[in-house]
Amino acid sequence: MTRILVVDDDRQLLRALRIGLTAGGYEVALAHDGATGLAAAGHAPPDLMIVDLGLPDMDGVVLVEAVRGWSTAPIVVLSARHTEQAKIHALDAGADDYVTKPFGMGEFLARIRAALRRAVPAEEQPVIVTEAFTVDLAAKRVTNAAGEVRLTPTEWHLLEVLARNPDRLVTQRQLLQEVWGPRYETETNYLRVHLANLRRKLEPDPARPRHLRTEPGIGYRFTP
Template sequence: MTRILVVDDDPHLLRALTIALGARGYRTSPATDAVGALRAAADAPPDLAVIDLGLPDLDGITVIESLRGWSTAPIIVLSARHDETAKINALDAGADDYVTKPFGMGELLARIRAALRRAAPAEEQPVVTTAAFTVDLAAKRVTTAAGETRLTPTEWHLLEILVRHPGRLVTQRQLLQEVWGPRYEKETNYLRVHLANLRRKLEPEPSRPRYLVTEPGIGYRFVPDPPAG
Protein backbone atom coordinates (compact mmCIF):
# COMPACT_ATOMS: atom_id res chain seq x y z
CA MET A 1 0.00 0.00 0.00
CA THR A 2 1.35 3.43 -0.97
CA ARG A 3 2.32 5.54 2.04
CA ILE A 4 1.93 9.32 1.90
CA LEU A 5 3.45 11.72 4.41
CA VAL A 6 0.97 14.59 4.96
CA VAL A 7 2.26 17.69 6.75
CA ASP A 8 0.05 20.69 7.59
CA ASP A 9 -0.43 22.74 10.74
CA ASP A 10 -4.16 23.18 10.07
CA PRO A 11 -5.77 20.22 11.93
CA HIS A 12 -9.00 20.47 9.92
CA LEU A 13 -7.19 20.38 6.57
CA LEU A 14 -4.89 17.63 7.78
CA ARG A 15 -7.88 15.53 8.81
CA ALA A 16 -9.63 16.18 5.47
CA LEU A 17 -6.52 15.15 3.55
CA THR A 18 -6.06 12.03 5.67
CA ILE A 19 -9.68 10.98 5.15
CA ALA A 20 -9.61 11.67 1.40
CA LEU A 21 -6.37 9.76 0.89
CA GLY A 22 -7.46 6.88 3.11
CA ALA A 23 -10.72 6.56 1.17
CA ARG A 24 -8.66 6.02 -1.98
CA GLY A 25 -6.53 3.28 -0.51
CA TYR A 26 -3.48 5.29 0.54
CA ARG A 27 -1.83 4.82 3.92
CA THR A 28 -1.02 8.18 5.53
CA SER A 29 1.53 9.46 8.04
CA PRO A 30 0.11 12.79 9.29
CA ALA A 31 2.16 15.50 11.02
CA THR A 32 1.42 19.06 12.13
CA ASP A 33 4.99 20.36 12.33
CA ALA A 34 8.44 19.87 10.82
CA VAL A 35 9.92 17.84 13.64
CA GLY A 36 6.96 15.46 13.65
CA ALA A 37 7.13 15.17 9.87
CA LEU A 38 10.80 14.19 9.85
CA ARG A 39 10.25 11.72 12.68
CA ALA A 40 7.29 10.15 10.86
CA ALA A 41 9.30 9.89 7.62
CA ALA A 42 12.18 8.22 9.44
CA ASP A 43 9.86 5.73 11.15
CA ALA A 44 7.99 4.85 7.94
CA PRO A 45 9.66 6.10 4.72
CA PRO A 46 6.95 7.56 2.49
CA ASP A 47 6.33 6.87 -1.20
CA LEU A 48 5.21 10.50 -1.59
CA ALA A 49 5.02 13.58 0.65
CA VAL A 50 2.54 16.46 0.74
CA ILE A 51 4.09 19.33 2.67
CA ASP A 52 2.78 22.73 3.75
CA LEU A 53 5.44 25.45 3.77
CA GLY A 54 3.96 27.42 6.68
CA LEU A 55 4.78 25.18 9.63
CA PRO A 56 4.93 26.42 13.25
CA ASP A 57 8.46 25.25 14.12
CA LEU A 58 10.50 25.21 10.90
CA ASP A 59 9.81 26.32 7.36
CA GLY A 60 8.56 23.58 5.06
CA ILE A 61 11.63 24.17 2.87
CA THR A 62 13.72 22.68 5.69
CA VAL A 63 11.58 19.54 5.65
CA ILE A 64 11.98 19.25 1.87
CA GLU A 65 15.76 19.64 2.08
CA SER A 66 15.99 17.12 4.90
CA LEU A 67 13.94 14.53 3.02
CA ARG A 68 15.95 15.09 -0.14
CA GLY A 69 19.08 14.18 1.80
CA TRP A 70 18.03 10.51 1.74
CA SER A 71 14.76 10.09 -0.19
CA THR A 72 13.77 10.42 -3.85
CA ALA A 73 10.03 10.16 -3.09
CA PRO A 74 7.95 12.78 -4.95
CA ILE A 75 7.21 15.90 -2.88
CA ILE A 76 4.14 18.06 -3.50
CA VAL A 77 4.09 21.44 -1.76
CA LEU A 78 0.91 22.97 -0.38
CA SER A 79 1.18 26.68 0.29
CA ALA A 80 -0.73 29.94 0.51
CA ARG A 81 2.34 31.65 -0.97
CA HIS A 82 1.50 32.55 -4.56
CA ASP A 83 4.62 34.48 -5.59
CA GLU A 84 7.08 33.03 -8.10
CA THR A 85 10.02 33.25 -5.69
CA ALA A 86 8.33 30.91 -3.21
CA LYS A 87 7.67 28.39 -5.98
CA ILE A 88 11.25 28.55 -7.24
CA ASN A 89 12.66 28.16 -3.72
CA ALA A 90 10.51 25.08 -3.10
CA LEU A 91 11.39 23.49 -6.44
CA ASP A 92 15.06 24.31 -5.97
CA ALA A 93 14.98 22.63 -2.55
CA GLY A 94 13.78 19.42 -4.17
CA ALA A 95 9.98 19.66 -4.49
CA ASP A 96 8.40 18.15 -7.59
CA ASP A 97 5.14 20.11 -7.68
CA TYR A 98 3.52 23.16 -6.07
CA VAL A 99 -0.18 23.57 -5.26
CA THR A 100 -1.47 26.89 -3.96
CA LYS A 101 -4.21 27.19 -1.35
CA PRO A 102 -7.14 27.12 -1.62
CA PHE A 103 -7.16 24.07 -3.85
CA GLY A 104 -9.62 21.43 -5.02
CA MET A 105 -9.22 18.00 -3.48
CA GLY A 106 -9.78 16.43 -6.90
CA GLU A 107 -6.90 18.40 -8.37
CA LEU A 108 -4.53 17.45 -5.54
CA LEU A 109 -5.44 13.77 -5.87
CA ALA A 110 -4.78 13.97 -9.61
CA ARG A 111 -1.38 15.55 -8.92
CA ILE A 112 -0.59 12.75 -6.47
CA ARG A 113 -1.52 10.08 -9.02
CA ALA A 114 0.61 11.80 -11.67
CA ALA A 115 3.60 12.09 -9.33
CA LEU A 116 3.34 8.42 -8.37
CA ARG A 117 3.14 7.43 -12.05
CA ARG A 118 6.31 9.40 -12.78
CA ALA A 119 8.07 7.63 -9.93
CA ALA A 120 6.89 4.15 -10.97
CA PRO A 121 9.40 1.71 -12.53
CA ALA A 122 9.77 2.13 -16.27
CA GLU A 123 9.43 -0.66 -18.80
CA GLU A 124 12.68 -2.16 -19.94
CA GLN A 125 14.45 0.16 -22.39
CA PRO A 126 17.97 0.55 -23.75
CA VAL A 127 20.87 2.25 -22.05
CA VAL A 128 21.85 5.73 -23.30
CA THR A 129 25.55 6.44 -22.96
CA THR A 130 27.51 9.68 -23.32
CA ALA A 131 31.10 10.56 -22.43
CA ALA A 132 29.83 12.30 -19.27
CA PHE A 133 27.01 10.08 -18.01
CA THR A 134 25.02 6.92 -18.66
CA VAL A 135 21.22 6.64 -18.41
CA ASP A 136 19.77 3.20 -17.76
CA LEU A 137 16.11 3.71 -18.64
CA ALA A 138 15.06 0.26 -17.42
CA ALA A 139 16.66 0.59 -14.00
CA LYS A 140 15.93 4.34 -13.75
CA ARG A 141 19.57 4.88 -12.90
CA VAL A 142 22.04 7.57 -13.93
CA THR A 143 25.77 7.21 -13.44
CA THR A 144 28.72 9.53 -13.98
CA ALA A 145 32.44 9.06 -13.45
CA ALA A 146 31.79 9.72 -9.76
CA GLY A 147 29.24 6.88 -9.54
CA GLU A 148 25.46 6.71 -9.36
CA THR A 149 23.74 10.09 -9.34
CA ARG A 150 20.52 10.52 -7.39
CA LEU A 151 17.74 12.35 -9.25
CA THR A 152 14.35 13.42 -7.97
CA PRO A 153 11.36 11.82 -9.75
CA THR A 154 10.70 15.03 -11.67
CA GLU A 155 14.34 15.41 -12.71
CA TRP A 156 14.29 11.79 -13.87
CA HIS A 157 11.10 12.24 -15.87
CA LEU A 158 12.47 15.32 -17.65
CA LEU A 159 15.74 13.57 -18.45
CA GLU A 160 13.91 10.46 -19.62
CA ILE A 161 11.75 12.45 -22.06
CA LEU A 162 14.79 14.22 -23.51
CA VAL A 163 17.02 11.17 -23.91
CA ARG A 164 14.21 9.19 -25.53
CA HIS A 165 14.22 11.83 -28.29
CA PRO A 166 17.92 12.27 -29.03
CA GLY A 167 18.70 15.30 -31.14
CA ARG A 168 15.06 16.37 -31.28
CA LEU A 169 13.70 19.62 -29.90
CA VAL A 170 11.18 19.03 -27.13
CA THR A 171 9.15 22.18 -26.57
CA GLN A 172 8.56 23.79 -23.20
CA ARG A 173 4.87 23.14 -23.65
CA GLN A 174 5.42 19.44 -24.35
CA LEU A 175 7.58 19.02 -21.27
CA LEU A 176 5.22 20.94 -18.99
CA GLN A 177 2.18 19.03 -20.23
CA GLU A 178 3.81 15.62 -19.88
CA VAL A 179 5.47 16.18 -16.52
CA TRP A 180 3.05 18.50 -14.71
CA GLY A 181 -0.15 18.51 -16.77
CA PRO A 182 -1.97 20.85 -19.19
CA ARG A 183 -2.70 23.50 -16.57
CA TYR A 184 1.03 24.18 -16.23
CA GLU A 185 1.84 25.08 -19.84
CA LYS A 186 3.07 28.54 -18.82
CA GLU A 187 5.10 27.56 -15.73
CA THR A 188 8.44 27.77 -17.56
CA ASN A 189 10.19 28.57 -14.26
CA TYR A 190 9.60 24.92 -13.31
CA LEU A 191 11.70 23.86 -16.29
CA ARG A 192 14.46 26.39 -15.60
CA VAL A 193 14.90 25.18 -12.04
CA HIS A 194 14.86 21.45 -12.76
CA LEU A 195 17.05 21.65 -15.88
CA ALA A 196 19.58 23.72 -13.92
CA ASN A 197 19.62 20.99 -11.26
CA LEU A 198 20.09 18.28 -13.90
CA ARG A 199 22.98 20.17 -15.45
CA ARG A 200 24.69 20.61 -12.10
CA LYS A 201 24.46 16.85 -11.57
CA LEU A 202 25.34 15.65 -15.09
CA GLU A 203 27.07 18.23 -17.26
CA PRO A 204 30.89 18.55 -17.17
CA GLU A 205 30.42 22.33 -17.36
CA PRO A 206 26.89 23.17 -16.12
CA SER A 207 27.17 26.82 -17.22
CA ARG A 208 28.03 25.66 -20.75
CA PRO A 209 25.79 22.61 -21.24
CA ARG A 210 26.94 20.10 -23.81
CA TYR A 211 24.12 17.55 -23.61
CA LEU A 212 21.03 19.25 -22.15
CA VAL A 213 20.79 22.23 -24.45
CA THR A 214 18.34 25.13 -24.26
CA GLU A 215 16.66 26.43 -27.40
CA PRO A 216 15.86 29.93 -26.06
CA GLY A 217 12.15 30.59 -25.74
CA ILE A 218 11.27 27.29 -27.41
CA GLY A 219 12.37 24.24 -25.47
CA TYR A 220 15.22 21.81 -24.79
CA ARG A 221 17.22 19.22 -26.67
CA PHE A 222 19.33 16.22 -25.68
CA VAL A 223 22.43 16.26 -27.87
CA PRO A 224 24.15 12.84 -27.85
CA ASP A 225 27.82 12.33 -28.60
CA PRO A 226 28.63 11.98 -32.30
CA PRO A 227 29.21 8.41 -33.52
CA ALA A 228 32.75 7.12 -33.06
CA GLY A 229 34.96 7.31 -36.15
Protein backbone atom coordinates in the same frame (compact mmCIF):
# COMPACT_ATOMS: atom_id res chain seq x y z
CA MET B 1 -0.72 0.12 -0.17
CA THR B 2 0.93 3.40 -1.14
CA ARG B 3 1.84 5.36 1.99
CA ILE B 4 1.53 9.16 2.07
CA LEU B 5 2.89 11.35 4.86
CA VAL B 6 1.19 14.74 5.28
CA VAL B 7 3.01 17.45 7.23
CA ASP B 8 0.76 20.44 8.02
CA ASP B 9 -0.27 22.29 11.17
CA ASP B 10 -3.83 23.00 9.97
CA ARG B 11 -5.77 20.27 11.77
CA GLN B 12 -8.95 20.89 9.79
CA LEU B 13 -7.03 20.51 6.53
CA LEU B 14 -5.32 17.39 7.86
CA ARG B 15 -8.71 15.81 8.53
CA ALA B 16 -9.91 16.69 5.03
CA LEU B 17 -6.75 15.30 3.43
CA ARG B 18 -6.92 12.12 5.46
CA ILE B 19 -10.50 11.55 4.34
CA GLY B 20 -9.77 12.37 0.69
CA LEU B 21 -6.55 10.38 0.46
CA THR B 22 -7.97 7.38 2.31
CA ALA B 23 -10.93 7.39 -0.06
CA GLY B 24 -8.41 7.43 -2.90
CA GLY B 25 -6.92 4.17 -1.63
CA TYR B 26 -3.85 5.52 0.15
CA GLU B 27 -2.48 4.79 3.59
CA VAL B 28 -2.13 8.15 5.37
CA ALA B 29 0.20 9.29 8.15
CA LEU B 30 -0.07 12.78 9.66
CA ALA B 31 2.43 15.14 11.29
CA HIS B 32 1.68 18.55 12.78
CA ASP B 33 5.17 20.09 12.56
CA GLY B 34 8.45 19.70 10.74
CA ALA B 35 10.37 17.83 13.43
CA THR B 36 7.62 15.24 13.79
CA GLY B 37 7.36 14.91 10.03
CA LEU B 38 11.09 14.42 9.63
CA ALA B 39 11.16 11.77 12.35
CA ALA B 40 8.15 9.99 10.82
CA ALA B 41 9.77 10.01 7.36
CA GLY B 42 12.96 8.52 8.76
CA HIS B 43 11.20 5.87 10.83
CA ALA B 44 8.84 4.67 8.09
CA PRO B 45 9.80 6.18 4.72
CA PRO B 46 6.66 7.17 2.78
CA ASP B 47 6.02 6.68 -0.91
CA LEU B 48 5.09 10.36 -1.19
CA MET B 49 5.12 13.40 1.10
CA ILE B 50 2.81 16.40 1.23
CA VAL B 51 4.48 19.35 2.95
CA ASP B 52 3.10 22.74 4.01
CA LEU B 53 5.62 25.60 3.89
CA GLY B 54 4.22 27.48 6.90
CA LEU B 55 5.08 24.98 9.64
CA PRO B 56 5.23 26.16 13.27
CA ASP B 57 8.82 25.03 13.95
CA MET B 58 10.57 25.41 10.59
CA ASP B 59 10.08 26.56 7.04
CA GLY B 60 8.73 23.73 4.93
CA VAL B 61 11.56 24.27 2.45
CA VAL B 62 14.02 23.24 5.17
CA LEU B 63 12.07 20.02 5.64
CA VAL B 64 12.05 19.38 1.89
CA GLU B 65 15.82 19.84 1.72
CA ALA B 66 16.39 17.56 4.71
CA VAL B 67 14.27 14.74 3.30
CA ARG B 68 15.62 15.13 -0.22
CA GLY B 69 19.12 14.56 1.16
CA TRP B 70 18.37 10.83 1.55
CA SER B 71 15.01 10.10 -0.10
CA THR B 72 13.83 10.06 -3.72
CA ALA B 73 10.13 9.87 -2.79
CA PRO B 74 7.98 12.53 -4.52
CA ILE B 75 7.31 15.64 -2.43
CA VAL B 76 4.27 17.80 -3.13
CA VAL B 77 4.25 21.22 -1.49
CA LEU B 78 0.89 22.52 -0.33
CA SER B 79 1.04 26.21 0.56
CA ALA B 80 -0.83 29.49 0.82
CA ARG B 81 2.20 31.27 -0.67
CA HIS B 82 1.29 32.23 -4.23
CA THR B 83 4.43 34.11 -5.33
CA GLU B 84 6.59 32.81 -8.14
CA GLN B 85 9.68 33.10 -5.94
CA ALA B 86 8.15 30.85 -3.26
CA LYS B 87 7.40 28.22 -5.89
CA ILE B 88 10.89 28.43 -7.39
CA HIS B 89 12.49 28.15 -3.95
CA ALA B 90 10.47 25.04 -3.06
CA LEU B 91 11.04 23.33 -6.40
CA ASP B 92 14.76 24.09 -6.34
CA ALA B 93 14.92 22.59 -2.82
CA GLY B 94 13.66 19.28 -4.20
CA ALA B 95 9.86 19.45 -4.33
CA ASP B 96 8.24 17.72 -7.30
CA ASP B 97 5.04 19.79 -7.44
CA TYR B 98 3.57 22.91 -5.85
CA VAL B 99 -0.13 23.31 -5.07
CA THR B 100 -1.54 26.55 -3.70
CA LYS B 101 -4.35 26.81 -1.14
CA PRO B 102 -7.29 26.75 -1.50
CA PHE B 103 -7.43 23.79 -3.87
CA GLY B 104 -9.90 21.28 -5.24
CA MET B 105 -9.55 17.74 -3.90
CA GLY B 106 -10.13 16.17 -7.30
CA GLU B 107 -7.28 18.07 -8.95
CA PHE B 108 -5.06 17.50 -5.93
CA LEU B 109 -5.57 13.73 -6.08
CA ALA B 110 -4.79 13.83 -9.80
CA ARG B 111 -1.51 15.61 -9.03
CA ILE B 112 -0.70 12.95 -6.43
CA ARG B 113 -1.30 10.19 -8.99
CA ALA B 114 0.86 12.01 -11.53
CA ALA B 115 3.71 12.47 -9.06
CA LEU B 116 3.62 8.79 -8.15
CA ARG B 117 3.63 7.79 -11.84
CA ARG B 118 6.68 9.94 -12.49
CA ALA B 119 8.54 8.51 -9.53
CA VAL B 120 11.24 6.04 -10.44
CA PRO B 121 11.61 3.55 -7.62
CA ALA B 122 15.18 3.30 -6.41
CA GLU B 123 16.77 -0.07 -7.02
CA GLU B 124 17.38 -1.58 -3.63
CA GLN B 125 19.41 -4.69 -3.16
CA PRO B 126 17.92 -6.71 -0.30
CA VAL B 127 21.31 -8.40 0.18
CA ILE B 128 24.52 -6.38 -0.03
CA VAL B 129 27.78 -8.31 -0.28
CA THR B 130 31.16 -6.80 0.51
CA GLU B 131 34.57 -8.47 0.67
CA ALA B 132 34.36 -8.59 4.47
CA PHE B 133 30.67 -9.07 5.33
CA THR B 134 27.14 -9.45 3.99
CA VAL B 135 24.15 -7.30 4.95
CA ASP B 136 20.68 -8.81 4.55
CA LEU B 137 18.33 -5.83 4.79
CA ALA B 138 15.18 -7.93 4.69
CA ALA B 139 16.28 -10.34 7.42
CA LYS B 140 18.05 -7.57 9.40
CA ARG B 141 21.13 -9.78 9.62
CA VAL B 142 24.86 -9.31 9.11
CA THR B 143 27.25 -12.21 8.50
CA ASN B 144 30.94 -12.62 7.82
CA ALA B 145 33.27 -15.60 7.33
CA ALA B 146 32.88 -16.55 10.99
CA GLY B 147 29.07 -16.49 10.95
CA GLU B 148 26.46 -14.04 12.19
CA VAL B 149 27.70 -10.72 13.57
CA ARG B 150 25.79 -9.57 16.62
CA LEU B 151 24.84 -5.89 16.41
CA THR B 152 22.97 -3.75 18.90
CA PRO B 153 19.70 -2.21 17.65
CA THR B 154 21.42 1.17 17.33
CA GLU B 155 24.35 -0.31 15.42
CA TRP B 156 21.97 -2.08 13.06
CA HIS B 157 19.92 1.07 12.48
CA LEU B 158 23.05 3.04 11.60
CA LEU B 159 24.29 0.32 9.26
CA GLU B 160 20.86 -0.02 7.66
CA VAL B 161 20.60 3.71 6.86
CA LEU B 162 24.08 3.71 5.33
CA ALA B 163 23.58 0.44 3.44
CA ARG B 164 20.33 1.67 1.90
CA ASN B 165 22.33 4.58 0.44
CA PRO B 166 25.40 2.83 -1.04
CA ASP B 167 28.18 5.14 -2.21
CA ARG B 168 26.12 8.17 -1.18
CA LEU B 169 27.17 10.67 1.46
CA VAL B 170 24.83 10.56 4.45
CA THR B 171 25.36 13.64 6.61
CA GLN B 172 25.89 13.52 10.34
CA ARG B 173 22.64 15.41 10.82
CA GLN B 174 20.66 12.97 8.68
CA LEU B 175 22.01 9.98 10.59
CA LEU B 176 21.32 11.53 13.98
CA GLN B 177 17.80 12.51 13.00
CA GLU B 178 16.96 9.09 11.60
CA VAL B 179 18.49 6.97 14.36
CA TRP B 180 18.00 9.11 17.46
CA GLY B 181 15.51 11.80 16.38
CA PRO B 182 15.65 15.54 15.62
CA ARG B 183 16.53 16.53 19.20
CA TYR B 184 19.90 14.79 18.85
CA GLU B 185 21.07 16.31 15.59
CA THR B 186 24.12 17.95 17.23
CA GLU B 187 25.27 14.88 19.22
CA THR B 188 28.01 13.89 16.80
CA ASN B 189 29.85 12.02 19.55
CA TYR B 190 27.08 9.39 19.38
CA LEU B 191 28.07 8.69 15.79
CA ARG B 192 31.79 8.47 16.53
CA VAL B 193 31.24 5.91 19.28
CA HIS B 194 28.79 3.67 17.42
CA LEU B 195 30.62 3.84 14.08
CA ALA B 196 33.84 2.85 15.87
CA ASN B 197 32.01 -0.16 17.32
CA LEU B 198 30.63 -1.10 13.90
CA ARG B 199 34.08 -0.94 12.36
CA ARG B 200 35.55 -3.16 15.08
CA LYS B 201 32.88 -5.75 14.32
CA LEU B 202 32.85 -5.51 10.52
CA GLU B 203 36.04 -4.05 9.09
CA PRO B 204 39.14 -6.30 8.69
CA ASP B 205 41.25 -3.27 9.62
CA PRO B 206 39.11 -0.87 11.70
CA ALA B 207 41.85 1.77 11.64
CA ARG B 208 41.66 1.83 7.83
CA PRO B 209 37.99 1.21 7.06
CA ARG B 210 37.12 0.27 3.48
CA HIS B 211 33.34 0.04 3.78
CA LEU B 212 32.24 2.40 6.59
CA ARG B 213 34.06 5.54 5.58
CA THR B 214 34.13 8.96 7.21
CA GLU B 215 33.83 12.19 5.26
CA PRO B 216 35.52 14.46 7.83
CA GLY B 217 33.22 17.06 9.30
CA ILE B 218 30.37 16.12 6.96
CA GLY B 219 29.13 12.57 7.39
CA TYR B 220 29.64 8.94 6.42
CA ARG B 221 29.56 6.79 3.32
CA PHE B 222 28.94 3.06 2.90
CA THR B 223 31.06 1.57 0.12
CA PRO B 224 30.19 -2.07 -0.75
